[in-house]
Amino acid sequence: MKVITISNHKGGVGKTITAVNLAAALRIVNEKRVLLIDSDPQGSATKHLLGRGFKPDEHLGQALIDKSFADVILETSSGLDLVPADIRLGNATDVIEDLKHWTFRLKQTLATVAEHYDFVIIDCPPSLKTFTVMALVAADAYLIPTEPEEFAVDGLEKLTDLADYVVAGMNPGLRMLGIVVTRYHKNLRNAHHDKMINAMHEKYGEEMMLPSIRRDKTVLDAVTQASTVFHLNAESNAAKDYRALAAAVLARV
Ligand SMILES: Nc1ncnc2c1ncn2[C@@H]1O[C@H](COP(=O)(O)OP(=O)(O)OP(=O)(O)O)[C@@H](O)[C@H]1O
Ligand SMILES: [Mg+2]
Secondary structure (H helix, E strand, C coil): CEEEEECCCCCCCCHHHHHHHHHHHHHHHCCCCEEEEECCCCCHHHHHHHCCCCCCCCCHHHHHHCCCHHHHCEECCCCCEEECCCHHHHHCHHHHHHCCCHHHHHHHHHHCCHHHCCEEEEECCCCCCHHHHHHHHHCCEEEEEECCCCCHHHHHHHHHHHHHHHHHHCCCCCEEEEEEECCECCCHHHHHHHHHHHHHHHHHCHHHECCCCECCHHHHHHHHCCCCHHHHCCCCHHHHHHHHHHHHHHHHC
16 A cells, blocks of 8 residues: 655645545546545545535544544545544544654554555645645655745745655655646646746756646536546546656655
């Protein structure tokens, strides 16, 4: 079982869209057994797969505190298994941080389902706190989605610094898988998209640049219809790009 954490403390950069559709590509195109973990109290990945109005009975926090994953995992029609989240996960933060060795809690809980999955994809909240720390401690690798804006490259160090801290003290095996530019759009007016990609290239090296995801309405339709880009239109640009991303991920882990 390989655990991949999708993280960037900046909000709205495509973490959830990437977590859901990368997980779907691994499941549908590559026939891997995939568990998606929603570790964001906003519950965006949960709403994405199960609809805006869906209210889970159980949530990730309960699996971390006093239940097992078996109590919490939902099978979804996308073929993905999901550990859901909602606002109650945020309310449980203090209780979780009072647990002994809380930073290892997600890692320990995941060990109980290791035989059942080839991949675990963790969708993180836009923060560097509790759930992102636990997700980095639990992961083999982390992937950073980012928007194609000129200054996006500047903030990434906060995340890579946290990851370095986690490597030094808690998870020596953690590595950076790479950066994914989302909502990519190539035209003259948006030449700064390419400028920004070049800036990342220079800073992190070519091997850290994963395939970009083009801006595509299929992504938004998938959210509205509680589906994935593969179920909606397997020939869409978004499906092609997430397929390429999954292939790159498989080649690296
Ligand atoms: N490839 C794409 N094409 C078009 N729109 C996209 C694409 N990727 C993401 N978006 C849009 O960008 C917005 C933010 O995406 P998403 O929710 O995945 O970001 P996030 O980083 O998870 O946000 P948060 O920090 O709040 O968790 C959404 O409205 C989504 O529909
Ligand atoms: Mg999100």
